[in-house]
Amino acid sequence: MKEVEIAKTDVVSLLDNLVRDYKVFAPVGQNSFVTFQEIHSGSEVSLDYINSKKPPKEIFFPQAERLFSYDLSKREGWRIEEPALKEQQSIIFGIRPCDARSLVLLDKVFDGKPYQDPYYTKKRKDTSIIALGCNQPCSTCFCTSLGGGPFSQDGSDLLLVDIGEKYTVQVLTEKGERLAKEHNEFKQAEPRSLSLMQDTIKTAESSIKPKIDVQRVIEKLDSMFDDHFWDLVSEKCLGCAICTYLCPTCHCFDITDEVMGQSGERVRTWDSCAFPSFTLEASGVNPRPANKERYRQRIMHKFNYFVANHGMAACVGCGRCIKECPVNLDIRVVLDSILNHQDAR
Amino acid sequence: MKNPYLPSPMRVEKIVIETEDKNIKTFTVNFLNDEDEANFSYLPGQFAQLSVLGKGEAPFGIASSPTQPDGLQFTVNKAGVLTTALHNLEEGEIIGIRGPLGNSFPIEALQGKTTVIIGGGFAFTTLRSLVNYMLYPENRSRFGHMVVIYGARTPGMLLYKEELEKWKARTDIDVHLTVDKTDGNWQGKVGVVPSILKEIAPSPENAYAVVCGPPIMIKFTLPVLRDLGFPPERTVLSLEMKMKCGIGMCGRCNIGNQYVCKDGPIFTLAQLNELHGEY
């Protein structure tokens, strides 16, 4: 692996240069929280942030996206119009490693076999990821339990490590290499920077505890589907979609036709396994009729089904669901109670 | 890369009211574009997403057999927004289609075997596709004897009545029709599908059972099949779940880690027994 470095004072000018050639998304403070937004100058960015309120998944998988549009006044023939998928190279700057890792996971869903989602994959392929490692992980972070870490490289093209006056930059892919080469704000890394980087990484990694034995959770879930456990664990769940909508890996969606006058569009919108309408059939039957089944689906999907299908859990340990849950239904506590659960049968 | 969300246009050639309550219609549709038609090659058991622009999209099992020359057929029960919109269509109108989606009945495995086909209500659609596929002259010799047990609430609620008569006239297929409630003129059996199955008691030897029907019918049919000696590996079911994308992405139709739209809708009972059940 190759490393370069960039002085903190050069970041704004780097971004100013990047916005000329790329569509750049970066953390921007707004309404008392930070979200990823398209920026037009480096000065808009606030890199001094814990993590964004909404995960950056919405850059590739927006909450509402047009699949195609049509004109209902034309009774004859058939004319649907696909949105033009724009040729636009993009960069996400300052994304946290957990969120960068979530993109690897989303790729498995949207860019798998046998179907690929053109709306997601087009944007994804045209985007470079410049991540910012976490020197001071939150108390709600549990990325290390999920195979990630505050400086996980998965999904990133470049990874920035804050070493005080400078960032060292790990060059992780060819895309990253090109970026590092093209912009002279990136300098050859000094040996001192590299040793500082190693120390920073070690300190941050050791600050995240406790570690949850997710592998055992995955195995235990194999035999817990019919357990009374789910009645109890889901009892306080309000059934809102905060945890799913703010999750960087949740990707369920709905498809509806939205019509305005004679012009209609088929749109895809985020949907959530927490909602009764998610699985409610036109006949009135709902295979997941209550919170119990819906919360079970959430946990089983993340920590069992997804593992069976894609070889990894659908969670990156970012902690958003923990911070934002209105009833403090902490997924780490749930995982712990799965581990401690004695088979009642 | 082909956009899997884009429907292709089809013209509604023919609409037939199937049942006495007029709530079930069969639509015969043809592709407007030859290219779309060429790309649409399917087997019995597969389904497709039908679109009515402005109303949305819903999945329907393909009721025709690929051996039929006269276009695709879908039999639609009027229940929700989209099915109502389909029922309001007139011949000549254009709808959209995405597909074929999902897997098919295990055609290879059924070769040389006796096939017991058990259906109830309007879920008989893909079974009809299977029967016609197997009866097709060029295919017939590949398959063994066929037994069809098909039930509906009343005689007037049976689908494909003319075709059923034709099947009955053949000797290489036993057709047992049953209704929950007779209307007086009814010549067939009276009783629910599971009890008729018990009465007929087809031999499990070298045989497959293929079941499709409302959940309640499936619930009571499976134990009968088990008692008759059909092993889970040779008991085949077609499942229905709410679907949106049809391509395994939108996340709602899973049973355990299997997506009914992509990995199904056809599963053997043995497969389902391995999965966590929410269906």
Add this chain to the structure above:
Amino acid sequence: MPLSSYDEIHETELNIMENQMPQPEGKADKWEPKIIAFLCNWCSYAGADLAGVSRLQYPPNTRIIRVPCSGRISPLLILRCLQHGADGVLVSGCHPGDCHYISGNYVARRKFAVLNNFLEYLGIEKGRVQFAWVSAAEGKKFAQLVQKITEDVRKLGPATKLVRKQV
């Protein structure tokens, strides 16, 4: 068409509402107010009918949707009109005391009072949504009412605030 279920009634009303909606026109200089009037079956609709048979003149900008009672009008129906391109909405029922269902309009009146204040509070222009009592005998009042709301809405210009935009 026979209506078999509650849902279907709603669906039908929505369809009527949307089909009634005059199509968006090309340029602003051609703009004409588009107004949806929900009239109760027993009084106001008969009032409108009387205006018609009496050959009273009133502007053609209003599309009438007949409803069983003013009590049936949910705020959602009103908002949906504004969302789908209506520039104004009129809701009219029987005068207090005259309701065919005894108290439908009384209960509606409370609901409308709260809604009326609330829409204004949110910044929806006063006059976009109006309420009236029109009896079966008040053909003239109905014609004047339509005249008034058409002028009011014309002054306000096209409704934009709740109009649905595409994704």
Add this chain to the structure above:
Amino acid sequence: MDTSIAIRDIARKLFDEKRVNLIIGFEQGSIPLHSTPCFVRNASEVDRLIWNANCENNLAKYLPKIKERVGIVAKGCDVRSIIGLIKEKQITREQVFIIGIPCQGIIDRRKIEARLGGEEIMEAEEENDTITLKGHNFKATIKKEEFLHDSCQACAHKNPVIYDTLIRDNVVEGQTVDGYKEVKEFEAKSPDERWQSFSDEVSKCIRCYACRNACPFCYCQECFVDSSQPQWIGKTTNLSDTAIFHIIRAFHLAGRCVDCGACDRACPMGIDLRKLSKKMEMDIKELFHYEAGISLEDVPPLATFNPDDPQEFIM
């Protein structure tokens, strides 16, 4: 006596006397400044129950689907919600044993976080009127009363209106701020300013429906936003769709909302939902002289009428 201990004692007694099958209260949360709802089913578990200034959830939310005899730990606003639910026949008075808590107000975490300016709170310890906070690089002691939730500052019914047992002495009633101040300020703006401000708020909405789901009065079997037959409003985050959702949600609570603030606290995007509900509350009070959740007898204002109701706005 310590409030938590008093709650446990009552809870134990209720189980021992077999008066309830379930007690809904709070237990220690998993992160600082959080408590979490807790469902206790037998006497051996009552020690989980706690009380502190972070017991922010309105537990009345859980009552409508409960069929058994239930004890509930309830603040002033929660009790008012229970009254509403009884009136709306979602639960019977006999079924619920109200463990009333005269409430000194609960802490608004967001206000503390705003004060800390992005520093993470790693530890919080509550002691009488203060909370001591510790983070990576700081330690601070704050006064609770300065960080009470807005709805608590505007609360005029801190003491439970009805109850089966009261856990401690009543607190002094009285609002510290005029609950309608913000509404009145908002009303003073121009219509376009009001619309702009309303649109800015609702355009933050991500349609997670936490506001709805946290609300004790949102118990409809199928919410209008979930209905697909017909689909009343679009599923997008288009301003038109989110605005209509919030207008109708607020409207559905007219004459029912007790300003417990649960929706406001649940909203992850910080939408000022009380600006909508307080207007409703104020108007209902002015027009129909009704305050929700005060008495079991009076009829909800939009379920009744008076022949002389105001109708100046009707032509």
